[in-house]
């Protein structure tokens with residue numbers, strides 16, 4: 218199934234409305250609600266026995282047809298209930314054998330396709346063991362961190378795939394913290410069923426055996442969302458459910474993040490992924506080249522692995538560009554051509570994303586001279602853009618706090634403060650946040 222059962226249900230109701238006409242729909246189905254999807258059976262809640270009897274008699278078949286169509290599963294059936302839904306906190310409806318938000322999973326992100334090396338070995342081993350045994354006290358929660366493009370999403374999605382394929386009795390939800398925030402905000406929107414929307418939202422998580430949250434650093438500064446996450450976290454944790462979290466930095470560097478969440482994150486296993494070493498890059502390249510059906514001799518593979526170093530996504534980008542050149546431009550594979558493609562590729566990514574380029578883009582955006590950003594003045598017109606530049610350099614490059622400090626001739630604590638400051642400004646001021654995201658977007662091209 219490509220959609221979650223809830224999504225299928227919503228799509229089906231929309232279509233039913235079109236087919237039945239709104240008058241009939243409003244009389245019989247407008248307050249139909251999704252209750253559960255278990256063992257191929259959609260249970261739909263209606264608010265009275267009369268409605269249940271009428272709908273069963275008149276619309277069951279059509280609803281089944283629609284549900285089958287949208288879920289792409291010819292065997293699903295429908296049942297109806299008029300029993301009220303219990304909404305108390307901590308209510309666990311019988312576990313259902315579906316995965317939540319699984320439409321975000323990429324088929325290729327499986328353990329079999331994850332190449333191990335010294336710099337990701339521990340993260341791999343822990344993720345793998347968690348996918349067999351959930352909620353073990355030493356690995357719950359599992360917190361995986363590392364820079365962009367190093368395989369965090371791949372690893373945690375591999376856990377989800379593993380559960381799906383090998384433990385169909387277990388449920389999971391995989392969601393990015395941005396998506397979590399968006400859905401939470403949607404559930405808060407004025408709506409006559411607001412309380413129920415919120416409970417439905419929470420239930421998605423409460424019913425999961427595995428809760429996998431990707432890129433948790435985006436919760437920084439979002440107090441309400443953090444609070445909800447904290448409660449869901451505790452609820453799951455106390456019931457021995459497994460929590461897996463990824464972030465681009467270790468728990469204590471996520472700012473501002475509530476102390477209680479930081480210590481929760483630190484209470485299980487915290488493991489990092491570092492950029493891959495040469496041998497790992499070679500192995501990853503071989504896999505990628507095989508996927509693309511490209512044969513390169515070992516010297517060329519070594520050349521690429523030695524040249525494209527910063528992360529796996531970059532390696533993949535290089536191979537994609539190479540593949541495009543070979544297929545579309547029909548270029549011959551030889552060292553000169555490969556070298557010029559790789560040089561061009563690295564040039565285009567590093568030109569955009571080095572400290573100078575970022576500082577100059579920030580300067581342009583705030584209409585201040587970029588060299589002033591590196592200077593000593595501390596008035597607000599300069600200070601804020603300088604902090605933004607520090608923030609973005611740290612965000613978009615692999616430079617450490619020290620490296621960024623060095624660029625601005627300051628120490629790492631100044632950079633850390635700048636990042637904290639920018640995070641809290643973003644949390645307080647949505648127009649500031651939009652500006653920052655615009656600059657970021659333009660830098661990423």
Ligand code: ADP
Pocket residue numbers: 325326330331332333337363364365366367368369370371372501529530533
């Ligand atoms: P992150 O979430 O850390 O930013 P991703 O998981 O999105 O990184 O990985 C970026 C790309 O690199 C993905 O296409 C992923 O499949 C690939 N990748 C990362 N690490 C590995 C690895 N060890 N073996 C194979 N592919 C990898």
Ligand code: MG
Pocket residue numbers: 369370371431432
């Ligand atoms: Mg990721």
